[in-house]
Amino acid sequence: MTTTDRKPRVLSGIQPTSDSFHLGNYLGALRQWVALQDTADAFYCVVDLHAITVDHDPKVLHERSRVSAAQLLALGLDPERCTLFVQSQVPEHPMLGWILGCETGFGEASRMTQFKDKSSKQERTTVGLFTYPVLQAADILLYQTDQVPVGEDQRQHLELSRDLAIRFNGTYGRTFTVPDPYIVKETATIKDLTDPAKKMSKTSSTPKGCLYLLDEPNQMRKKIKGAVTDSDAEVRFDPENKPGLSNLMNIYTALGNTTFEKLEAEYAGRGYGDFKGDLAEVVADSIGPIATRTKEFLADKAELDRILERGAEKARIVASRTLAKAYKKVGFFAPAAL
RNA sequence: AGGGGUGUGGCGCAAUUGGCAGCGCAGCGGCCUCCAAAGCCGAAGGUUGCAGGUUCGAUUCCUGUCACCCCUGCCA
Numbered sequence: 001m002t003t004t005d006r007k008p009r010v011l012s013g014i015q016p017t018s019d020s021f022h023l024g025n026y027l028g029a030l031r032q033w034v035a036l037q038d039t040a041d042a043f044y045c046v047v048d049l050h051a052i053t054v055d056h057d058p059k060v061l062h063e064r065s066r067v068s069a070a071q072l073l074a075l076g077l078d079p080e081r082c083t084l085f086v087q088s089q090v091p092e093h094p095m096l097g098w099i100l101g102c103e104t105g106f107g108e109a110s111r112m113t114q115f116k117d118k119s120s121k122q123e124r125t126t127v128g129l130f131t132y133p134v135l136q137a138a139d140i141l142l143y144q145t146d147q148v149p150v151g152e153d154q155r156q157h158l159e160l161s162r163d164l165a166i167r168f169n170g171t172y173g174r175t176f177t178v179p180d181p182y183i184v185k186e187t188a189t190i191k192d193l194t195d196p197a198k199k200m201s202k203t204s205s206t207p208k209g210c211l212y213l214l215d216e217p218n219q220m221r222k223k224i225k226g227a228v229t230d231s232d233a234e235v236r237f238d239p240e241n242k243p244g245l246s247n248l249m250n251i252y253t254a255l256g257n258t259t260f261e262k263l264e265a266e267y268a269g270r271g272y273g274d275f276k277g278d279l280a281e282v283v284a285d286s287i288g289p290i291a292t293r294t295k296e297f298l299a300d301k302a303e304l305d306r307i308l309e310r311g312a313e314k315a316r317i318v319a320s321r322t323l324a325k326a327y328k329k330v331g332f333f334a335p336a337a338l
Numbered sequence: 339a340g341g342g343g344u345g346u347g348g349c350g351c352a353a354u355u356g357g358c359a360g361c362g363c364a365g366c367g368g369c370c371u372c373c374a375a376a377g378c379c380g381a382a383g384g385u386u387g388c389a390g391g392u393u394c395g396a397u398u399c400c401u402g403u404c405a406c407c408c409c410u411g412c413c414a
Contacts, residue, residue, distance in 0.1 A: 205365075208366090270372080271373065275373080
């Protein structure tokens with residue numbers, strides 16, 4: 001069963017909660033997804049089930065899921081080299097979620113800090129938001145995932161997934177692979193362009209702080225040029241004293257083929273204006289095409305939906321096998337055929 | 339579960355007896371600045387939680403409903 005030289009199975013998901021992913025998503029995670037297609041058996045998921053844990057509009061959600069998938073394809077995910085699907089097309093997720101929910105202690109779930117964060121910001125809090133990490137565990141365990149790329153904010157949830165896998169295996173016999181965190185090569189997190197103390201996020205207090213992949217090139221240029229800096233004029237990488245500028249340098253080195261040293265040398269004696277102008281072009285040139293390709297994918301919705309359906313079918317081959325095992329272990333009947 | 343309170347732009351709040359829904363902050367545009375910040379100028383932003391009712395007219399009064407907060411009770 002276990003092949004020694006098989007690629008590690010990797011799973012990662014992203015919520016379709018905005019009209020466009022942003023530069024922080026891209027440089028922090030999505031670009032990594034593209035790379036992992038070659039070194040891993042990668043499963044990528046647009047997690048629309050998770051998106052309704054907070055208020056949502058049905059039409060908007062549906063469209064965003066599609067736009068999200070189109071963007072993922074546009075930025076380099078290849079359905080031939082990875083398994084890309086929308087979570088709601090794979091019913092095994094909530095089915096396993098229920099089982100895992102019954103293995104999760106109430107206190108254990110109560111300790112999830114992201115729930116505390118999010119629920120305090122919502123007018124009303126649903127049970128769905130509370131059990132979110134359990135569904136996330138199902139997302140992961142369903143695919144016998146070896147590694148999960150995680151940022152700091154998801155560490156606790158992955159820890160829960162591991163605990164549940166270990167507990168379930170211990171109680172019912174070996175069923176799930178226990179997932180390990182995949183530590184992404186130290187890429188600097190991209191900060192809000194108007195407030196480098198904060199991570200770039202769609203919930204930024206100002207739209208200028210977050211650069212979206214689907215922004216018009218001129219909008220991108222404007223956001224880069226409007227980014228906060230400092231009262232100095234020296235282009236030097238110094239996150240302590242020059243957080244705004246250093247953030248821009250991070251973006252520059254991530255997208256352009258250059259280093260901090262080269263940048264410092266190149267802009268020695270010149271102002272931030274020049275630096276920003278050049279960076280704006282780098283950003284527009286490298287990110288701009290993603291929007292163009294996204295529009296192409298969206299232009300043929302039937303084909304896009306076919307791609308997603310094929311992805312879901314591939315996913316279900318694995319997911320249904322794991323679910324069947326879990327069903328049997330806990331004493332359920334197999335789902336009836338239609 | 340009972341009693342009370344609250345619900346108005348993104349946020350914090352106003353609106354006399356029922357009479358054109360306003361203010362501050364944030365956000366947006368412009369000037370300034372090597373760029374940005376600060377400062378100055380400008381424009382915009384609303385189904386008053388939701389559903390009914392009374393009225394010529396409802397943010398305001400009535401009924402219902404939903405959400406959140408406080409008190410009491412219930413449960414342990």
